Amino acid sequence: xxxxxxxxxxxxxxxxxxxxxxxxxxxxxxxxxxxxxxxxxxxxxxxxxxxxxxxxxxxxxxxxxxxxxxxxxxxxxxxxxxxxxxxxxxxxxxxxxxxxxxxxxxxxxxxxxxxxxxxxxxxxxxxxxxxxxxxxxxxxxxxxxxxxxx
Numbered sequence: 001x002x003x004x005x006x007x008x009x010x011x012x013x014x015x016x017x018x019x020x021x022x023x024x025x026x027x028x029x030x031x032x033x034x035x036x037x038x039x040x041x042x043x044x045x046x047x048x049x050x051x052x053x054x055x056x057x058x059x060x061x062x063x064x065x066x067x068x069x070x071x072x073x074x075x076x077x078x079x080x081x082x083x084x085x086x087x088x089x090x091x092x093x094x095x096x097x098x099x100x101x102x103x104x105x106x107x108x109x110x111x112x113x114x115x116x117x118x119x120x121x122x123x124x125x126x127x128x129x130x131x132x133x134x135x136x137x138x139x140x141x142x143x144x145x146x147x148x149x150x
Contacts, residue, residue, distance in 0.1 A: 002082040005118060006043050006072070016073035019114040020136055026078040031084045032089070033078065033147045039139035040071035041081040052107055060095060061110030063140040067093075072118075079149060087114050087148040088125040094142045097131040104129040111143050133139040 006013065019025055019036070027034045040048045040063040048063035049082075050056075068091075076082055091110030095101075108129040115123035135142045 001074075002085065002118065006082075009118070011069060013069065013073045013076055014043070015050065016070060016077050017043075017044075026072045028078065028149070031086070031149055033075060033149050034075050035071050035145040035147065036082055037092075037094070037136075037142045038067045038074065039136055039142045039146040040064075041070055042066060046085050046137045046139050049138045050096065050141055051141060052095050052101060054103065055097060057106055060107035060132075061139055064093060064095075064108050064110035064143060065114050067102055067143040068114050068143050068145075069142065075147065084150045085119065086150050087122050087124065088119065088145060090128040090146040090149055091125055092117075092144050093129045094127065094135060096133075096135045096138070096140050099131075101131055104131050104139035104145065108143070111141075 006018055025036050041048060047066055048059060052060035089110060093111060095104045095107045
């Protein structure tokens, strides 16, 4: 059902990107799935790079949205079925930005809004949105997640 909705929205869940370091993408303990930070990979490359500025907030939102799509791809691979998702509990969103930028929450809304659209109340979550001086592979955003599963 969830995957049908994702397809209807024109979103394709690709094979998830491989870890770029010494970690695993998803750890399940009890009824929680912890998804490692995902950057905006598309077709094997980082789609959105560089710093977010006041002039590129919309691009940053697209980057955050792609991070969530990659989170869903990781969950699909691990769980086999996205209908096993009971609730998104928390997102931690990191925005590659300079010290003068302060619109981090608006950028990470690109991720949160997509989860609300796909999952409704199950997509409502707590979160943080932080600015950082750089991210892996110079990506524009990185997001990790904690998800309650059935």
